[in-house]
Amino acid sequence: MNIAVTFLPRREPTPLPPIAFIGGGNMATAILGGLLKQDVAAATFEVVEPSADARLRLQSELRIAAHPEPGSALERCEVVVWAVKPQSFEEAARATASFTRDALHLSIAAGIPSDSIAGWLGTDRVVRAMPNTPALVGEGMTGLFARSSIADGERELVSRVLEATGELLWLDTEELLDAVTALSGSGPAYVFYFIEAMVEAGVAMGLSADDAQQLAIGTFRGAAALAGDSKDSPQELRQKVTSKGGTTHAALLSMEADAVKQHFMKAIEAARQRAAGLAAEYGQARG
Numbered sequence: 001m002n003i004a005v006t007f008l009p010r011r012e013p014t015p016l017p018p019i020a021f022i023g024g025g026n027m028a029t030a031i032l033g034g035l036l037k038q039d040v041a042a043a044t045f046e047v048v049e050p051s052a053d054a055r056l057r058l059q060s061e062l063r064i065a066a067h068p069e070p071g072s073a074l075e076r077c078e079v080v081v082w083a084v085k086p087q088s089f090e091e092a093a094r095a096t097a098s099f100t101r102d103a104l105h106l107s108i109a110a111g112i113p114s115d116s117i118a119g120w121l122g123t124d125r126v127v128r129a130m131p132n133t134p135a136l137v138g139e140g141m142t143g144l145f146a147r148s149s150i151a152d153g154e155r156e157l158v159s160r161v162l163e164a165t166g167e168l169l170w171l172d173t174e175e176l177l178d179a180v181t182a183l184s185g186s187g188p189a190y191v192f193y194f195i196e197a198m199v200e201a202g203v204a205m206g207l208s209a210d211d212a213q214q215l216a217i218g219t220f221r222g223a224a225a226l227a228g229d230s231k232d233s234p235q236e237l238r239q240k241v242t243s244k245g246g247t248t249h250a251a252l253l254s255m256e257a258d259a260v261k262q263h264f265m266k267a268i269e270a271a272r273q274r275a276a277g278l279a280a281e282y283g284q285a286r287g
């Protein structure tokens with residue numbers, strides 16, 4: 001029997017255009033690290049970073065050009081990623097705007113509204129994203145919002161930049177980014193907090209700290225994988241492992257008596273309010 005085999009030409013991904021990062025700290029390094037792992041050339045990037053130590057790290061470990069202040073090196077960049085703290089954003093934007101007039105801007109700063117960013121930079125081409133720190137290991141969760149002037153091709157470009165860090169979720173309204181900040185942006189810290197509590201409980205019950213940590217982290221990893229894979233809702237999964245009168249039931253009854261869920265929800269709402277507060281504090285032009 002003759003089998004006809006057709007070899008399709010291998011499609012190389014379109015290379016990314018030149019990208020500037022304003023701020024070369026933790027999140028910038030996570031995104032850059034993810035992109036470099038996907039074989040994006042280091043020469044694609046220009047980073048502006050005032051800290052000499054951070055610049056040295058970027059140059060020696062990632063082979064990326066890092067500058068102490070914005071300058072003409074940024075003029076070739078078609079995308080600018082804003083990875084500065086919210087309180088530094090306005091100053092950094094005003095210093096950078098004249099070098100990045102034609103670029104697409106992607107902000108990962110918590111709380112700063114796109115109206116403020118558009119005003120500071122003198123352009124409407126602004127996308128906001130809220131990543132989280134598991135981006136450092138390629139397992140991030142990022143919520144995104146694009147202003148109405150952003151074309152589909154520009155969304156795709158932003159997706160290609162951030163996909164290097166993990167999963168993406170596009171939102172239709174900017175206000176929801178505060179909820180994303182409270183849920184997944186700050187969320188890894190909640191998980192670490194619960195891991196800490198499980199480890200402390202394990203040690204109190206006689207396990208070694210290392211063993212308790214392995215059990216706690218393995219349990220979070222496995223439960224998250226199961227919840228992600230299963231057709232059952234988290235509530236159904238919980239009910240399936242909670243037989244009446246059993247050990248899990250005893251723990252959940254204790255949590256309910258202490259209103260753990262309500263207190264946890266209250267904590268997440270506090271984070272959302274803080275995100276909204278950041279906009280009020282740092283989002284308005286100071287003239």
Ligand SMILES: NC(=O)c1ccc[n+]([C@@H]2O[C@H](COP(=O)([O-])OP(=O)(O)OC[C@H]3O[C@@H](n4cnc5c(N)ncnc54)[C@H](OP(=O)(O)O)[C@@H]3O)[C@@H](O)[C@H]2O)c1
Nearest residue numbers: 023024025026027051083084085086088092108109110131
């Ligand atoms: N870390 C998270 O979990 C997380 C999650 C979601 C979103 N974000 C957002 O990501 C942004 C960056 O956070 P991060 O954790 O990466 O902070 P970070 O590690 O402090 O990085 C920010 C960097 O920006 C530099 N910088 C300060 N002023 C600058 C300027 N005018 N121009 C250029 N660079 C400047 C800082 O240098 P100096 O240290 O010398 O000031 C610092 O190295 C924040 O807006 C945050 O809201 C963070």
